[in-house]
Amino acid sequence: MRERLQHLIAERLTGYAEGLGIALPAEQLELSEPPDPAMGDFAMNLPMKLARVARRAPIAIAGEIADLLRDVDVFAKVEVAPPGYINLTLADYAVSGALQAIVADANLKLMKEGVPQTVVLDYSGVNIAKQMHVGHLRSTIIGDVIGRVLEARGERVIRQNHLGDWGLPIAMVLWKAGLVLRDIEARGDDPLQVLTVADLEQIYRDATAAVKVDPNASEEVHRILVELQSGDPRLLADWQTITRLSMQEVYRVYTDLGVQLTMEDERGESFYRDQLAGTVASLTACGALTESQGAMCVFLEQFKGKDGQPLPVIVQKSDGGYNYETFDLAAIRFRIEGLSADRVIYVTDARQALHFAQVFAVADLCGWTVRGSERVALEHVTFGSVLGEDGKPLKTRSGENVKLVDLLDEAVARAYAVVNEKNPDLPEDQKRAVARAVGIGAVKYSDLRQDRNNDYVFDWDRMLALVGNTAPYLQYAHARICSIFRKGGVEEDTITTAPEVSHPAERALALKLLAFAEVVEDVEAELRPHALCTYLYELATAFSSFYDQCPVLTAETEASKQARLALCRAAQRTLARGLDLLGIEAPREM
RNA sequence: GCGCCCAUAGCUCAGGGGAUAGAGCAGCUGCCUUCUAAGCAGUUGGUCGCAGGUUCGAUUCCUGCUGGGCGCGCCA
Secondary structure: OOHHHHHHHHHHHHHHHHHHHOOHHHHHHOEOOOOHHHHOEEEHHHHHHHHHHHOOHHHHHHHHHHHHHHOOOOOEEEEOOOOOOOEEEHHHHHHHHHHHHHOOOOOOOOOOOOOOOOEEEOOOOOEOOOOOEEHHHHHHHHHHHHHHHHHHHOOOOEEEOOOOOOHHHHHHHHHHHHHHHHHHHHOOHHHHOOOOOOHHHHHHHHHHHHHHOOOHHHHHHHHHHHHHOOOHHHHHHHHHHHHHHHHHHHHHHHHHHHOOOOOHHHHHHHHHHHHHHHHHHHHOOOOOOEOOOOEEEEEEEEEEEEOOOOEEEEOOOOOOOOOOOHHHHHHHHHHHHOOOEEHHHHEEEHHHHHHHHHHHHHHHHHOOOOEEEOOOOOEEEEEOOEEEEOOOEEEOOOOHHHHHHHHHHHHHHHHHHHHHHHOOOOHHHHHHHHHHHHHHHHHHHHHHHOOOOOOOOOOOOHHOOOOOOOOOHHHHHHHHHHHHHHHOOOOOOHHOOOOOOOOHHHHHHHHHOOOOHHHHHHHHHHHHHHHHHHHHHHHHHHHHHHHHHHHOOOOOEEEEHHHHHHHHHHHHHHHHHHHHHHOOOOOOOO
């Protein structure tokens, strides 16, 4: 709607602008919301911008522009307000018609025009032999929302779960896990049944403790890493077991969270093991490599270290092994050549910003990102850390952090207590389903609603809140609409009436609904899910207010009832779709 | 030392060159014989960290400072 108005107004004012000697592109027209809805539906500050170049009073220009817009059909009211605003009120038919056009589209006008891009989306990136704790939530759910939004816009998304499955920590676990596994096999048991990731974590902690005090142990672990990476069959078999054991627990969490990653998306560090030597060779071929202190490095002038000297990107360690720089470089090549990516998005915490900036620069340096006349975009989508009560980021492997499964269990338990109290007549299995949707939704939303760049201190009550600006508030609005349909015996798919927009609350709701597509566009452009949360909260607020003031089933006339039902239908579909983009369920009853 | 991010109401956060800076929580007042009160309506609460600069206009952009977080050679 906003975009259509911009073009319409730009067209109308072309002649006027030319008179002032100014070109007027539609995008340059800023249409904002007036501070008070009573002033109008849209506000334009163009007169103040023109006043500068025209060297005339803004208010006079506003008056002239208002006169030019006054006879446009879609405007019911065009008013000038000091110091130089023009407030526009749309005709009811225009609002209603625009909303009807959106609802007529199965995708609510989210799909973009043009050829889809292939977007490789790297997120979650869980570590093997480590339980997911609250710090792992962010990459997983922010990445998931980005994937859903890109797909809704029509892009082809290839998800990649870059597992931490081939580094030193794995060697630590393998070192101590061998005996445990032999023991289990001797008893004829299946390790996948009897071992848990918590066990692996304990093994890891024991190993790190041993390595700390014993230099021989450290050597042993490094030897194991080399043997694993050179294909020792026994170690590989154990590694496989540990990986599957870890991932089976990860998938339980993904399922709880409604995260769309599957085994097909698993492309961990180990996947690139046979491409590492080739990657280094390719760097040599492009003349980027230098040896320094026994390690093979790429030095980039733009990155300086503490001493002010250029910082190396180490791609092969002095012991001949590879590190995560090499894995990421190999992954870039694979994603561009093997997966035909037009764009690669990394959803990783902000602390890795330097790492990715370096790795991207190396890829550019060697021309890997050039394809024909196009350049493949490599983007790091950063996010802040989850901090402990001391204000420090949660340590990755400390083991004292709140486990994700515990957080989700608690969330569902608290939600169940509320469902049980508010809606005791609901069948038991439905109560459980609602509790899951509400509890998990609350956790995801509490993270997503905040700008991703900010750190936050982990807090149970904040993450599990069920009132105020939370997922349950949005779900509640949705459930209330469904309840109207249920009580009224309404076949919602058969609604074809135009929505009603005469009451201020109806109008506010309708106008909010008109903005859905542009918000999703914005979320896509900036890769910032919290903008969608903000919008959906405002939408739910507009609905709740409408719900309070405008009876639907007992509306004064049958025509009004039908038109309000149409408005409800639009709100319900938009809320459901918006929640779906956030990966949050929208129960029809709660 | 260099680099990145951050500072807005008691708390948690939106906003981002333009009209009286907005929500949630907490506090106070009303509203359930009428579509789910997980709600609605109202109200209290702010020198937008400090100092300069650009601009008709700065909380928003620029510079400096203060205070926090993070990163900076063989962990990932």
